[in-house]
Amino acid sequence: MTAAALDTPLRRRADGASLLCVCVLVLLLTPARLVVRGLPMSLTMSDLLGLTTLTLWMCAHTTTTLGIAKGGNAVRRALFAYALAIVFLYGYATYAYLPSDELNSADHSLVLIVANLGLALGMCDAVRGRERLDFVLKGLVVAGAGMAVVGAVQWILGFDLTAYMKLPILSSNDVAVDAVEARSGIQRVPSTTGHPIEFGVIMAMILPFALHYGFHARDRGESPRRWWIAAAMIAAGLMFAVSRSGILAVLTVGVVLFLGWTNRRRVQALGVVVLFLAVVKVLFPGLLGAFYTLFTNIGRDDSIRYRVHDYPNAIEEFLRSPLFGRGIGTWYAPKHQVFDNQYLLTLVEAGALGIAAFVGIVLVGVYGAVRARHLSDDPRDRNLALTLAAATIVPLVGAITFDLLAFPQIASLMFFMIGACGSLLRIAENERGELGSRGFSRAVPVGG
Incomplete structure (x- = not known):
């Protein structure tokens, strides 16, 4: 072997993290309206890719040589419980008669949920080690920056x-998406998503990861410049969405x-926010004013009044089947009234069990991140756990203002985050177990 060959670093084999990185890039950078040709459903x-990930996850668990994590943790057990609840709700809804259109919609919704569970389980079990988790999450930041570029071109140039x-x-598909949408005279864009609301919330969920890698780049011997540029692009994308959500x-x-950061980090973050808003004010003079108008006109906004108007109709429908609902995916527009509130929609479609499953799976994901933070002594891991908790809890807030799970990209991203919480929890638990076993072996002499 030549000296040049010895100096060449070995190529890393593709693994679960490679597949999940491809998944997140495809999820965020493929326009939401595009579906695969020739399939019986959209x-x-x-x-x-989510269904493929689930299939590979199942196959990998039949072997001991493919490196997938064995044994459960809190997040994976919660994902199994969520899957059981969804299957039960589907069986309950389809046991009785359903119109063919609603049955087809229920079938479609079940397939989408299974794909999202594949994404979450793949993140939880197939992304092994801190380095590989960082690899996937860095891919998430890159995809978010790409989305922001598309949104910026739409907003600044009006070009899709x-x-x-x-x-x-x-x-x-049959869903029309306007590249530039105007509401109450305010221009906003969706980027690659199906709606500006979805674009804005996704940017908010990805932004803290760009900040995390920016703050800790020097700890890894890297330049933070690329991450601060990505953070600025993602924050700009959030502004171009012009979304209250x-x-x-x-x-x-x-x-x-802010609750988890040190005082020094809080001051740094506030400085970054002030600088960013000043740049936005100079480069895009009317943008901050658009947000001001968006919030000051809440009392006169038709969309707010429409959301409140939904409540009596939703409660009436919920009381028809309060425990298990009428079937996930069976309440859809234009056949039924749209509920711009995921909690109302879940109550109607899945009842109390569906609400418990939705809220529970998110809270267990947050718990996994918080538990990983508690177990780790590494400042980078502790901040990554805090970042995951902050991003994962967003759907519980967003569900108040729009039907969040009806937007496929943000629904998939929610499960991606939950799986990432499970992956970090597994890493922290394994490291704590290794430290404990080493300490025990030192404390008890061999043969003693």
Whole structure:
């Protein structure tokens, strides 16, 4: 072997983290309206990758040589419980008669949930070690920056890049997405998502990861510049979405981070926010004013009044089947009234069990991140756990303001985050177990 060959680093074999990184890039950078041709139901490339991940996860668990994690943790057990609840609700709804259109919608919803569970289980069990988890989450930041670029081109130039972001195997579904949408005279864009609300909330969920890698880049011997640029791009994307839900999401993230950060980090973050807002004010003079108008006109906003108007109808429908609902995916527009509130929609479709499953799976994900933070002594891991907790809890807030699970990209991202919480918890538990076993072996002499 030559000296040059010895100096060449070995190529890393593709593993679960490689697949999950591809999944998140496809999820966020493929326009939401594009579905795979020739299938009996509308499935995106991301949905197929989720189903593939689940299939590979099941196959890998039949061997001991593919490196997938064995044994459960709190997050994986919660994912199994969620899956059982969904299967029960599907069986309960389809046991009785359902109109063919509602049955087809229920079937479609079940397939999407199974794909999202595959994404979560893949993150939880197939992403092994801190380095590989960082690899996937860095891919998430890159994808978020790419989404922000598409949104910026839409907002600044009025040009829709997504019209050219398609492959021959993909076709557009029947849902129309405007590249630039105006509401109450305010311009906003969806980027690659199906709606500006979804775009804004996704940017809010990804932003803290860019900040995390920016703050800790020097600890890894890297330049933080690329991560601060990515953070600025993602924050700009959040602004271009011009969404109240996006602002509520980023405030939720900010509150959680501020509770866990040191005083020094809080001051640094406040300085970054002030600098960013000053740049936005100079470069895009009307943008901050648009947000001000968005919140000051809440009392006169038709969308707010429409949300409140939903409540009596939703409660009436919920009381028809309060425990198990009428069936997930069976309440859809234009056949039924739209509920711009995921809690109301879940009450109607899945009843009390569905609400418990939705809230429970998110809270267990947050618990997994908090538990990992408690177990770890590494400042980077502790901040990553805090970041995951902040991003994972966002859906519980966003569900108040819009039907969150009806937006496929943010629903998939929610399960991705829950799986990442499980992965970090597994890493922390394994490291704590190794430390404990080493300490025990030192304390008890061999042969003693």
